[in-house]
Amino acid sequence: MAGIRRFDGQPVDELDLRAMMRVLAHRGPDGEGLVVRGPVGFAHTRLSIIDLAGSPQPMGTPGGRHLLTFNGEIFNYRELRRRSDHDFRTDGDTEVVLATVARHGPRGAGEFVGQFAFAHHDFSADRTWLVRDRVGVLPLYYYVDGEQLVFASEIKALLEVLGDKVRLDRDQVRGYLRSRAVHAPATLFAGIAKVPPGHVVEVSGRGEVVVTPYWRLPSPEDVLDCSPAEAVDLVEETLRSAVDASLVADVPVGAYLSGGVDSSLIVALADAARRRADSAEPVSTFSAEFGDPRFDETEYSTLVSEVLGTDHHRVLIRPEDFRGSWEHLTWHRDAPVSEPADIAVAQLATAARQHVKVVLSGEGSDELFAGYPKYRYASATALANRLPARARSTGARVLERALPANRAKLRIAVRALSAERRTRMEDWFAPFTDYEIDALLGTSHPRAARSLAHRDPIDLMARLDFDTWLPDNLLERGDRMSMASSLELRPPFLDHRLVELAYRLPSSVKVREGQTKWVLKQVARRHLPGRIVDRPKVGFRVPLDTWFRGELQELARDLLRGPGSFVESLMDPAVVAAILEDHARGRRDEEIRIWTLLSLEMWGRRFFVGSPATVG
Template sequence: MCGVVGIRRFDGAPVDPELLAEMGRRLHHRGPDAHGVWCSGSVGFAHTRLSIIDLEGSAQPMAGAGEHTHIAFNGEILNYRELRAQLDYPFTTSGDTEVLLAVYQRYGAAGVARLRGQFAYAIHDARTGETHLFRDRLGILPLYYWATDRVFAFASEIKALLPVLDSPRVDTASLHDFLAHRSVPAPYTFLTGVRKVPQGHHLVVRADGTLRIEPFWTLPSAQETLRVAPREAVGLLDDALRASVRDALVADVPVGAYLSGGVDSSLICALVAKQRNGEGLHTFSAAFGDERVDETQWARLAAGIVGSDHHETIITPENFRDDWARLSWHRDAPLSEPADIAVFRLAELARAHVKVVLSGEGSDELFAGYPKYRYARATRAAGALPSGALRRLEQSLPARGAKLSIALRAISEPSYAERMRGWFAPFSSHERARLLGGPPHRSVLEPYRDGTGDTLRRMLYADVHTWLADNLLERGDRMSMAASLELRPPFLDHRVAELAFRLPSSVKVRGGVTKWIVKELARQHLPAGLIDRPKVGFKVPLDTWFRGGLREMAFDLLIGPSSFVGSTFDAAAVRRLLDAHAAGTRDEQPRIWTLLSLEVWHRELRANTGA
């Protein structure tokens, strides 16, 4: 992966190369191997490089043949060798960056449809006067922009845009979004005027300052569902995932894999081992010193099966205190999950051995891996239930009823879209309005309304466009890049994603078993005990930590005199959350985490910008 930035002025003034260089320096962690700047009048790009392919060549920003086009590219085009063989172009390098310039010269902006991989890149075309920005189909890699009538700027991370912002301000409308999603859905961000290019979109900037943004890819519709038998579906997934893993191993540097001991990462590692004939695989896992969420025995079992050189790290409460602030700076937003910090520590461990790592991210959202998917139909039907009574029941539950609390908050929401969103929401719509003194001024519910087909398919569609894109993939990118490590998720090859949405829901949740099709494929490589055990996920034992070593920090940050959360939200409601959790009468750790993350991020923003 790399870091890209760019500026385009509409007032005729030249771009300042030192300003571009300063923006690029803020992305040094994304590309510590090389830096570059290109300027031509009112347009300029900068680039920081993490060298993965064509290590000695492919310096960026790169000019195309004839010097009419220039590119700044972040990502990996995994089919670049195939594309190169099809193109009549005067290549001077052996990497994938120049292939993008050749594809653009041959096919124009529509050439993006021919790419496989993960990417966020900009091409300026001096002949048309247009600047094109592209973000990959699933949103694996980030791309942000800011526009006024005088200037357009883009970057891989928001921090690189700060030198060109007039005065960074928190977008208060995003606070509602954050309390509902643990992140801010595209195209919005936490900063007023800063936008993210949505997954699978193409943005065109013209010389007169006008912008046009449109999707270049969408998931298959419900009408494209295949009529296949369950065993045939498993075979189709096997073919698609093998092809994706084969592509994901394209690199001129060592490639390793995360291995939690769960089904997804274990299956990916098994397929890598098959591809490599069991040679040279490093795997990495993390533990938390709490037997309730400890999966290390399963990770070791899987490592033994695939024959990997396995490495482990232990995450402690001290890691949270030490890393929280600086990782909030890396995330450019509140850490959405406690696992963010654990993912960084895991990336740090992996970077000591490899430069690229594969993960199992995306399987749950494509193939229905979470427990909530069993209740997709009930989520739609729950509108007939009395929401007030459900809320009162939820509020009466003790700490041991935390899982039931999540379900009751979700099904008590007033609309079908809100109920789908409610399964992952730390706070219900009723609670958000109380905390912030009123309802939201805008809606970001489109992904929950735009899905088609049966109830499970609609829930998966929403999660791919929100939870996956704006939370999990954003976390994966920022935490791996904080360690200068490239992350590749083979489940999110667009061919696998398209297959997932063409397969019937009956092979995803089957006989009450979630992610049935993935588990059936995994049975060809892994023991039943690993596949059929209860799902744990990458959980951090914050319920205990917030009653112990992190308790004092939580109270100080959330109800202290300088607290952003305490002054912006209903302070009495925040205090009740803290007191109930500390007393052990309620398990409020997901909500306390959400508020604490917001507070820590805001303090970092204020320290770095004065906002």
């Protein structure tokens, strides 16, 4: 979806809207439409999932007061329809959204169960609202200046209208190096913002912008008084409801299946829903293989598929797939491709799209239920404060350098513990520490302090991950890599009802007796073989450490050290060279840092042609 609102009263140029639609065609190959009414123009490209023959967009109310363009799915649209006195003309969820916001305003989004982003214009009030779902599953970007508001589902569509108005936001490069993503509302493009999850952006006819939340996580003090057994029952019941809701569609729905607990449990519950509906069609499942025994989960995904009787498809990912698709996927991402797994996910999506239009995935489980290994060490971060800051930082640097190359996870922990308390909880996923970023950029820029007045370190860490890592990294990546193949991704763990429950559960049922994600694993034991539930967490990993010493070593050196390097125009070449050399010689495992720099390089070349003169 896309749109333009002019503040000078001049009519929107239809050609601009059509250019934006062309760029967004992969998000909606099944149809397109636009409406221009003087200074307001909305456009839409459609991926038909519900009410395949109806629900054309943009959609307006009969009297012409309200106009809507909407991306996503409202899973409870039938219930909302039954409760409404609106005279419906279509059978889909789009008109339910229109009727709800026409009656209740944009905060009517609080009625929706699903994933969505939409723009709503009220001609009588002369107001435009941009609204994004609670968790941030679907994207929405905008640009406002004295002349116009321009918005779209992807940044590249904005660039079609803004042209050379947009420059690199150098201040956000530091944030990218720290997080492999840029946190809302910022982006790497100066002037272009993203609507934060669970927020409404209101733009007046004079271009005044007000951003307000319509949803928040439960308060840290709002903890359920429940036994571990009761917590397991609550999670199972709510997750089953979330999976059932995510299957609402008029097209086939499949699922990713890595063989880990999260995806396997989603598939098991989807299969149970299929059986309750007396469907003879098995669930279609999809998994990736990398040809590396360290990350090969084929044994487990095959086991789950055989137990549940799914129609399983395996996709082999090779180093040459990275060379061939990296630049193309950078264009789709609108940002550096922040994780090596993204290219594998894109290959998986391409394969899945040959069979289904929608896939379920396991995103969100680790944030909701404390699944990452780092959660075991959350309490240790408080103990680190007993050491003087200088001694802690210096000692951690020495220890980190002394660790062998194969102790990557321990190195991450040591680096995070060396940070100041206000940043420590956010630094576990950081490819570069603040002092390393200072060395790369040749400048020092103190970080803004974030209030951490919170007694439970596990819950605090989970909330920080939910606010930043999840929407700005995991969900952005998932949306772009799936939509590159016109495939809709649905993460049932991020149903807001389950999210609210998870953040009210005591941490003692999440990390219990040293086991992460305890409560969810107890649910999984009711549906999956013990071999799946009890096996060590692998994660969706790509063997980049060996590839950067083999098939991709020359590519990395040529891009980062070659003539016209975008990264070297921003950073100290000697520091970049040292990172490449340390990895090539096996002194350190620098795969994530090399990937972070290479992705920035590919993005800079794609959007700024690698010339310092083009980046402001």
